[in-house]
Amino acid sequence: MSLKLPMKIRNFSIIAHIDHGKSTLADRLLEETGTVPRRQLREQTLDSMDLERERGITIKAKAVRMNYSRGGEDYIFNLIDTPGHVDFSYEVARSLGACEGVLLLVDASQGVEAQTVAHAHLAQSLGLKVIPVINKVDLSQSDADASEEQLWEILKSPISAERVSAKTGLGVEHLLSRIADDIPAPGGLPEAPPAALIFDSYYDSFRGVVMYVRVFEGSLRAGMKMRLFSSGFVSDIEEVGCMTPKPVKADSLGPGEVGYVIAGVKDIHQVHVGDTVTDHARPVLKSLPGYREARPVVFASIFPIVPADYPLLRAAIEKLNLSDSAFHYQAETSKALGFGFRLGFMGLLHMEIVKERLEREFNLSLIVTSPNVVYKVKSRGRAVPGGPAQTPDEEGYVLVDNPANFPPYGDIADTREPSVKVTIVTPVANMEAVMNLLKDRRGEFGRLEHIANQRVIVEYEMPLGEMVVDFYDKLKSVSKGYASFDYEMAGYRSADVVVMEILIHGTPVDALSVVTHKSKAQTQGRLLCEKLKEIIPRQQFEIAIQARAEGKIIARETKPAMRKDVIAKCYGGDITRKRKLLERQKEGKRRLKNIGSVDIPQEAFVAMLKIQQ
Numbered sequence: 001m002s003l004k005l006p007m008k009i010r011n012f013s014i015i016a017h018i019d020h021g022k023s024t025l026a027d028r029l030l031e032e033t034g035t036v037p038r039r040q041l042r043e044q045t046l047d048s049m050d051l052e053r054e055r056g057i058t059i060k061a062k063a064v065r066m067n068y069s070r071g072g073e074d075y076i077f078n079l080i081d082t083p084g085h086v087d088f089s090y091e092v093a094r095s096l097g098a099c100e101g102v103l104l105l106v107d108a109s110q111g112v113e114a115q116t117v118a119h120a121h122l123a124q125s126l127g128l129k130v131i132p133v134i135n136k137v138d139l140s141q142s143d144a145d146a147s148e149e150q151l152w153e154i155l156k157s158p159i160s161a162e163r164v165s166a167k168t169g170l171g172v173e174h175l176l177s178r179i180a181d182d183i184p185a186p187g188g189l190p191e192a193p194p195a196a197l198i199f200d201s202y203y204d205s206f207r208g209v210v211m212y213v214r215v216f217e218g219s220l221r222a223g224m225k226m227r228l229f230s231s232g233f234v235s236d237i238e239e240v241g242c243m244t245p246k247p248v249k250a251d252s253l254g255p256g257e258v259g260y261v262i263a264g265v266k267d268i269h270q271v272h273v274g275d276t277v278t279d280h281a282r283p284v285l286k287s288l289p290g291y292r293e294a295r296p297v298v299f300a301s302i303f304p305i306v307p308a309d310y311p312l313l314r315a316a317i318e319k320l321n322l323s324d325s326a327f328h329y330q331a332e333t334s335k336a337l338g339f340g341f342r343l344g345f346m347g348l349l350h351m352e353i354v355k356e357r358l359e360r361e362f363n364l365s366l367i368v369t370s371p372n373v374v375y376k377v378k379s380r381g382r383a384v385p386g387g388p389a390q391t392p393d394e395e396g397y398v399l400v401d402n403p404a405n406f407p408p409y410g411d412i413a414d415t416r417e418p419s420v421k422v423t424i425v426t427p428v429a430n431m432e433a434v435m436n437l438l439k440d441r442r443g444e445f446g447r448l449e450h451i452a453n454q455r456v457i458v459e460y461e462m463p464l465g466e467m468v469v470d471f472y473d474k475l476k477s478v479s480k481g482y483a484s485f486d487y488e489m490a491g492y493r494s495a496d497v498v499v500m501e502i503l504i505h506g507t508p509v510d511a512l513s514v515v516t517h518k519s520k521a522q523t524q525g526r527l528l529c530e531k532l533k534e535i536i537p538r539q540q541f542e543i544a545i546q547a548r549a550e551g552k553i554i555a556r557e558t559k560p561a562m563r564k565d566v567i568a569k570c571y572g573g574d575i576t577r578k579r580k581l582l583e584r585q586k587e588g589k590r591r592l593k594n595i596g597s598v599d600i601p602q603e604a605f606v607a608m609l610k611i612q613q
């Protein structure tokens with residue numbers, strides 16, 4: 001492949017709310033431009049990860065290069081398909097840094113939803129050209145006119161929308177032509193010192209780190225000694241190329257081009273997404289704007305069910321982090337569960353996906369504790385015990401991301417919790433139910449705006465802690481599936497929260513501790529004790545199950561002692577049946593964690609999650 005003139009390049013992302021058809025539209029663009037032959041296309045071709053295919057969602061953004069010809073003119077289209085789920089919004093933000101424009105897609109049967117609003121505003125704030133696209137016009141329940149009107153309102157401008165069906169291909173040809181016409185060509189000089197933005201990277205076990213870049217100035221070629229601007233890391237470029245979507249080697253990547261760079265980097269930590277690649281001999285003077293680092297907002301601990309698996313878990317986490325650098329990890333020891341890790345995630349779906357990948361790709365059985373957010377705690381004079389050595393901020397607060405690291409309640413002067421601004425888009429008919437849910441989650445009303453077709457955009461401020469557990473499911477159920485939400489961090493607020501501990505047979509189980517609002521502690525404590533009573537198998541002795549907050553027992557249940565053993569009922573019976581029963585019991589035991597002298601099944605940790613609300 002040779003260097004093309006930058007004026008014929010068009011770089012764009014497809015952005016939308018989850019499930020509005022981005023990846024399906026990408027299929028049609030790949031098909032229509034002949035990038036991927038029809039027989040090799042499958043549904044959502046770019047969703048290549050197993051989990052993406054099973055769940056039918058995009059988790060990672062994917063870049064692909066297409067050739068497009070019109071009236072004897074050849075274009076290069078670099079498309080980035082982005083994920084729609086709110087947990088992966090940082091992928092969208094990164095992708096936009098590599099583009100001049102976006103296709104803002106709306107499912108005509110759903111209309112504008114929360115991520116439509118969030119991503120549209122992000123694209124506009126970055127000065128990108130927005131092409132509104134109304135998808136799924138083949139569906140009988142679709143209402144393209146209403147969707148278009150809603151789009152105009154959120155864009156604050158009546159830009160005519162393309163109407164397409166990503167399923168049938170209707171309107172896709174016209175859309176390609178619009179992309180060529182409307183999306184600005186990238187600028188940049190081929191002879192300038194090179195500056196390329198790293199917008200993604202992954203680790204290949206043969207080639208080392210593969211960096212995905214967007215070149216803004218100059219060009220990159222094999223043999224060049226590159227330097228990463230902010231880390232100062234220097235290495236020889238071995239190969240550059242484009243994704244078609246298969247990687248294809250190229251002579252060079254010129255201004256405006258999107259492609260990959262391989263430079264024999266063995267340690268992924270040398271490469272930061274957002275850094276600028278330049279020429280070591282002739283570097284740029286200033287780095288490209290880069291990205292604000294995405295910070296994890298939800299934390300949970302992970303322990304192997306079999307303690308001997310700890311080294312395997314460590315290796316698995318390190319390896320997985322190479323392909324998903326958005327989760328953070330740190331070693332942790334629990335009195336109840338032994339050695340494990342404290343992990344930070346971008347949200348609950350992200351947490352679920354990391355856990356599932358660890359279990360599946362590395363064949364591990366894991367216990368995950370109840371997720372929580374990061375609190376700021378000010379103690380009376382003394383340092384926060386158990387927590388990582390931290391110096392308090394100028395107001396005297398330290399960050400605590402683990403309930404087990406809270407100081408004793410008597411030592412706490414004040415606790416602050418993270419707050420978020422949530423934006424919800426819902427039909428007027430469900431507005432009241434949605435607002436009640438928000439009130440119940442300690443939300444404070446901010447703003448309400450009516451948009452076309454009986455829809456409203458509501459903004460609330462609420463504690464992040466109230467959002468992390470099952471808010472999404474509840475919102476969907478109270479709105480019969482119609483409401484959608486997006487959120488952004490809005491600082492810390494003082495909060496009346498307490499650590500609730502669970503004591504089993506008199507021993508606190510640190511991994512079952514949660515931070516909860518004082519007004520909800522008792523109800524939650526009761527529910528949890530009842531649930532644990534059901535879940536914990538009977539033992540030879542009676543077990544007390546208690547919840548404790550601020551030094552007081554706030555709930556209690558008693559599990560009576562065992563009456564029979566499993567094989568008593570087939571005494572003298574046939575041996576294979578006996579063996580089967582014992583076998584099954586052994587299997588059951590493997591999934592238990594022995595706490596003091598009581599076995600606690602993994603379900604107990606899952607129950608925690610459910611009851612917290």
Ligand SMILES: Nc1nc2c(ncn2[C@@H]2O[C@H](COP(=O)(O)OP(=O)(O)OP(=O)(O)O)[C@@H](O)[C@H]2O)c(=O)[nH]1
Nearest residue numbers: 018019020021022023024057058084136165166167
């Ligand atoms: N009828 C109809 N269905 C469509 C159309 N486009 C997409 N779909 C369906 O909508 C669902 C979601 O499509 P995807 O392409 O995975 O949506 P997405 O926006 O990429 O989803 P995320 O990446 O998870 O945010 C799939 O079941 C598609 O088959 C269309 O034009 N018409």
Ligand SMILES: [Mg+2]
Nearest residue numbers: 022023057058
């Ligand atoms: Mg997708």
